[in-house]
Amino acid sequence: MDAVAQIAAYESDALAALAAAASADDLEAVRIKFLGKKQGRLKDLQTLIGKVPADERPAIGKRFNEVKDRVTAACEVRQSELLKPRQSAGAIDVTLPGLPLRLGGVHPLTQTIQEFRDVMARLGFSVADGPEVEDEWHNFEALNIPADHPARDPLENFYVAAAEALAGGPRLLRSQTSTVQIRVMERTRPPVRIVSLGRVYRPDAIDATHSCMFHQMEGLMVDRGVTMAHLKTVLRQFATAYLGDSVEIRFRPSFFPFTEPSVEFDMRWRDRWLEVGGAGMVDPNVLGAVGYDPEVYTGFAFGLGIERFCMQRYGVTDIRNFYESDVRFLRQFA
Numbered sequence: 301m302d303a304v305a306q307i308a309a310y311e312s313d314a315l316a317a318l319a320a321a322a323s324a325d326d327l328e329a330v331r332i333k334f335l336g337k338k339q340g341r342l343k344d345l346q347t348l349i350g351k352v353p354a355d356e357r358p359a360i361g362k363r364f365n366e367v368k369d370r371v372t373a374a375c376e377v378r379q380s381e382l383l384k385p386r387q388s389a390g391a392i393d394v395t396l397p398g399l400p401l402r403l404g405g406v407h408p409l410t411q412t413i414q415e416f417r418d419v420m421a422r423l424g425f426s427v428a429d430g431p432e433v434e435d436e437w438h439n440f441e442a443l444n445i446p447a448d449h450p451a452r453d454p455l456e457n458f459y460v461a462a463a464e465a466l467a468g469g470p471r472l473l474r475s476q477t478s479t480v481q482i483r484v485m486e487r488t489r490p491p492v493r494i495v496s497l498g499r500v501y502r503p504d505a506i507d508a509t510h511s512c513m514f515h516q517m518e519g520l521m522v523d524r525g526v527t528m529a530h531l532k533t534v535l536r537q538f539a540t541a542y543l544g545d546s547v548e549i550r551f552r553p554s555f556f557p558f559t560e561p562s563v564e565f566d567m568r569w570r571d572r573w574l575e576v577g578g579a580g581m582v583d584p585n586v587l588g589a590v591g592y593d594p595e596v597y598t599g600f601a602f603g604l605g606i607e608r609f610c611m612q613r614y615g616v617t618d619i620r621n622f623y624e625s626d627v628r629f630l631r632q633f634a
């Protein structure tokens with residue numbers, strides 16, 4: 301190896317050893333080996349350069365000095381890194397506490413939906429799903445809502461022109477999860493025991509308790525001999541499981557085209573009654589629409605507002621909080 305190559309080898313070996321030095325003691329050993337004046341690699345190089353022909357010596361000597369300066373400087377930098385990490389400019393002090401990293405959390409509505417599913421699973425209900433863009437058969441007709449019913453007013457619904465163009469018939473964002481009752485009964489024979497949880501859409505004026513999109517849980521149970529007593533028991537069990545034994549609920553006679561008789565059910569909330577859902581015995585016309593014999597089978601159905609239950613449990617006073625993605629709100633549920 302000629303002198304130039306020796307100098308280059310010296311430099312790369314020295315820099316690698318400096319970088320690998322993990323403690324002050326290591327570093328001192330490296331310093332002695334590569335920069336020691338009396339013996340070591342530097343001394344060897346000097347001896348070698350002394351033997352280089354005189355005409356080449358100035359150039360080689362210059363190169364040697366440059367390399368020696370670089371290695372000396374690198375050694376000093378490494379020294380300050382190892383000895384005084386807190387003061388070394390530009391270096392990262394790994395001993396300082398880090399910036400806190402906030403983990404995301406499951407959205408409160410998603411948490412509520414999961415919990416509802418669990419409660420209903422314990423009561424023997426499985427989960428079913430349906431599309432959010434629906435046809436009029438599933439959203440209205442099969443549910444005994446005739447064409448002249450006020451609920452079908454286009455101004456009361458979100459009709460989707462683009463979906464209609466694709467499907468070749470009217471399509472709307474479902475206004476209730478009762479659509480899934482029909483879809484399930486169309487494809488299964490009794491006994492049926494399902495819940496369906498998801499979004500529904502209504503062009504309501506938005507305020508603290510109304511949103512044009514919200515979530516419902518639909519329940520449906522059809523079998524021989526299902527009665528209103530089963531309905532009331534399931535709803536009471538559900539409310540107690542989610543809100544505790546002290547929850548007060550009541551049923552008020554009401555009307556829905558797809559149930560007969562029908563009730564609305566309310567929950568006691570801050571010294572007043574708050575409506576949280578509708579329910580009733582599945583209307584024989586609905587059973588007929590899906591090919592079930594109403595003389596053999598009876599069933600109950602209910603639909604409740606998921607947000608309202610969640611608001612009740614956590615004392616949320618404005619439904620809009622759920623949709624605004626404000627981390628100050630969401631953090632309470634993380």
Ligand code: PHE
Binds near residue numbers: 475478556578602
């Ligand atoms: N679909 C009704 C609503 O959205 C609720 C309901 C469901 C009522 C099932 C009765 C039976 O208001």
